[in-house]
Amino acid sequence: MAEKDYLYVVKKPCPICSMETRATKVRSRLITETVDNDLCTHYKDINPYYYRIWVCEHCGYAEDERHFLNGVAPKAKKEIQDFLAGHHGTSEFKEQRTRDDAIKALKLAIFYTKFTTETFAHKAGLNLTLAWIYREAGDKENEEKFLAEAGKLYIESRSREVFPQGQMTEADCIYLIGAIHFRLGDYDTAGRYLSMLMHNKELETKERVTVDRAKDLWSDMRDKMKEERAETSDDAAPAE
Numbered sequence: 001m002a003e004k005d006y007l008y009v010v011k012k013p014c015p016i017c018s019m020e021t022r023a024t025k026v027r028s029r030l031i032t033e034t035v036d037n038d039l040c041t042h043y044k045d046i047n048p049y050y051y052r053i054w055v056c057e058h059c060g061y062a063e064d065e066r067h068f069l070n071g072v073a074p075k076a077k078k079e080i081q082d083f084l085a086g087h088h089g090t091s092e093f094k095e096q097r098t099r100d101d102a103i104k105a106l107k108l109a110i111f112y113t114k115f116t117t118e119t120f121a122h123k124a125g126l127n128l129t130l131a132w133i134y135r136e137a138g139d140k141e142n143e144e145k146f147l148a149e150a151g152k153l154y155i156e157s158r159s160r161e162v163f164p165q166g167q168m169t170e171a172d173c174i175y176l177i178g179a180i181h182f183r184l185g186d187y188d189t190a191g192r193y194l195s196m197l198m199h200n201k202e203l204e205t206k207e208r209v210t211v212d213r214a215k216d217l218w219s220d221m222r223d224k225m226k227e228e229r230a231e232t233s234d235d236a237a238p239a240e
Contacts, residue, residue, distance in 0.1 A: 060089030
């Protein structure tokens with residue numbers, strides 16, 4: 001199927017300017033191809049992460065669907081309106097987005113969380129999604145930049161917020177912290193968080209899928225560390 005066959009347009013009122021704006025949604029009949037160890041899912045024919053963020057075509061406010069539809073607290077709404085009063089905030093609506101469109105939308109959403117009282121978990125998720133899109137683009141520098149930010153925010157979430165956060169359990173959060181730091185090459189931090197899942201008998205029953213995923217990643221990390229030690233040893237060996 002072509003990408004456009006997965007898409008459809010809805011019209012909803014913007015929580016900031018109250019004008020009706022269009023947003024593209026992705027039909028649910030997606031075919032999963034692969035899943036990365038930090039849970040980035042790759043689908044056939046389309047990248048639904050391009051359409052996670054809704055952007056008001058009139059004022060430029062941006063958020064994901066749930067937060068867009070749930071509205072904004074009065075104080076934050078007033079602050080955003082005051083900000084937009086001094087800026088040209090309109091945004092051209094595109095039913096089908098490019099990668100650059102998706103990156104711009106996510107950066108806007110991350111920016112607007114500065115005005116709101118969104119959770120650390122939500123902010124982390126936005127940064128993680130942006131990292132995934134940069135991964136698709138092969139932009140390792142920006143991928144790691146936003147992975148690192150997501151990791152910091154998930155650590156804050158785990159220490160300061162009550163779970164579940166949406167559909168994310170505390171075990172999911174701990175796993176993501178471990179997976180993100182593994183991808184960043186910080187094996188000490190990754191190992192510390194993964195071990196929290198692997199050595200918790202209660203989670204063995206309640207969070208079996210997540211615990212098994214942590215064990216698999218621990219094994220991958222151990223193999224990766226062995227490979228890197230071997231490479232270091234070879235590089236240090238004197239030439240014959």
